[in-house]
Amino acid sequence: MSKVTHWKRFTLVFVLALLGLTVLTGSVWAEDVFQGSVIGSGETIESDVIINGNEVTLNGAVDGDALAIGRVVTVNGNVSGSLIAIAETVIINGSVEGSVYVAASSLELQANSAINRSLYFAGIGLNAETGSQIGRDLRAISLGAGLSAAVGRDVKAVIGIGRIINLILNNIDWKAGRFEARLPSEKSALLAYNQPELVGDVEPAMVMEGARYEGRSDSLRQSEQPAQAQIIGGWFLQRGRQILSFLIVGGLIIWLIPGLFAQWAAQAQNRPLASAGYGLVVFVMGNAGVFVAGAIVGAVGLFLAYIYLGKLALVFWGVGFSGLLFAFSVLIAFVSYISKVIVAYLMGELILRRFSSRAAERKLWPLLLGVIIYALLRAIPVLGWVIGLIVTLLGLGAVWMAYSSKKQATVNV
Structure with missing residues (x-):
């Protein structure tokens, strides 16, 4: 079977599955989808709604949740549930009894607006006028903002390109080589807007009585000088967790796919430089590919919603983003x-063969030895990060080369 025929069949199956899901879910959503882009004043929709168009206007009432997609989304009425809005501009001048989730270039909370629960916003500009109310929390990432809303509880926001960059850099654990996403919640995070790195004129949010700020500064004050025993105990605990995690993953792989695991280790041993090179390519292209594919899925879904195919857009997003989530999880x-397990096993096997070939043949012992050595080396400041990067690239490249070799052998046959 040729590659062209294979892809044709795959495309056909995908389209049929997508259409099948649309048909199956059509009866469920038939009463929930509002046909049109305007809900007039005095009109009440007693169900969840999906409303889309160039200019979406909600002047009436929705007794349920609302999903609004368009160029401009305006909410002057009442939504008894939560509101999800995806648009270039979102204007809220009514009330939402649930939470509001907005992805837009700009969001305007006008003076009469009221959100009973929380607001989540990601975009370029956020303007909350005096008189607007947010019952619970405000979570936002934006290039510029004017915050004069009354907020019931916590405000966690990153405003300005400089602060967004700082957020990313400050959340990277350079020693552990990982990124941990967290928004600043200290009051200073919202009051220091006059710094040159921020964009726009920003006013601090008014916080209602009883509101609280809980940030890292509080936790640091509680334990500014941890005891030496705690530091040592924490170090051993972290190493133990790391070793246990690698042993579990490695043990499962050796048990389930021992032959494939042996091929990966052989590639890393026989062609280490090529493995590292291919590993770098896989790492960069894999991450970039996931984000590009995500942008394509999002854009196609928005286009489908824009041409009044809201149900199909939701199904497409569900299938597309679920697949991307699975692919990204596999990559992670x-x-x-x-x-790491591949290279650690190889390292343990090479060491054990110098002392006992019998022990090296029992795959558990090379894995255990290699994982312990890797965990100890990984704990070295700076050098450990470099070792971790090299090991990651070697392992990724070995997997790719083993896959390519197997694929080439299949083609030749």
Whole structure:
């Protein structure tokens, strides 16, 4: 079977599955989808709604949740549930009894607007006028903002390109080589907007009585000088968790796919430089590919919604983003665990063969020795990060080369 025929069949199956899901879910959503882009004043929709168009206007009432997609989304009425809005501009001048989730270039909370629960915003500009109310929390990432809303509880926001960059840099654990996403919640995070790196004129949010700020500064004050015993105990605990995680992953791989695991280790041993090179390509292209594919899925879904195919857009997003989430999870598993296990096993096997070939043949002992050595080396400041990077690239490249060799052998046959 030719590659062209294979891809044709795959495309056909995908389209049929997508259409099948649309048909199956059509009866469920038939009463929930509002046909049109305007809900007029005095009109009440007693169900969840999906409303889309160039200019989406909600002047009436929705007794349920609302999903609004368009160029401009304006909410002047009432939504008894939560509101999800994806648009270039979102204007809220009514009330939402649930939470509001907005992805847009700009969001305007006008003076009469009221959000009973929380607001989540990601975009370029956020303007909350005096008189607007947010019952619970405000979570936002934006290039510029004017915040004069009354907020019931916590405000966690990153405003300005400089602060967004700082957020990314400050959340990277350079020693552990990982990124941990967290928004600043200290009051200073919202009051220091007059710094040159921020964009726009920003006013601090008014916080209602009883509101609280809980940030890292509080936790640091509680334990500014941890005891030496705690530091040592924490170090051993972290190493133990790391070793246990690698042993579990490695043991499962050796048990489930021992032959394939042996091929990966052989590639890393026989062609280490090529493995590292291919590993770098896989790492960069894998991450970039996931984000590009995500942008394509999002854009196609928005286009479908724009031409009044809201149900199909939701199905497409569900299938597309679920597949991307699975692919990204697999990539993370290979980057974080499997690549390390491959090289650690190879290292343990090479060491054991110098002393006892019988012990080296029992795959558990090389794995245990290699994982312990890797965990100790990885704990070295700076050098450990370099070792971790090299090991990751070697393991990823070995997997790719083994896959390519097997694929080439199949083609030749």
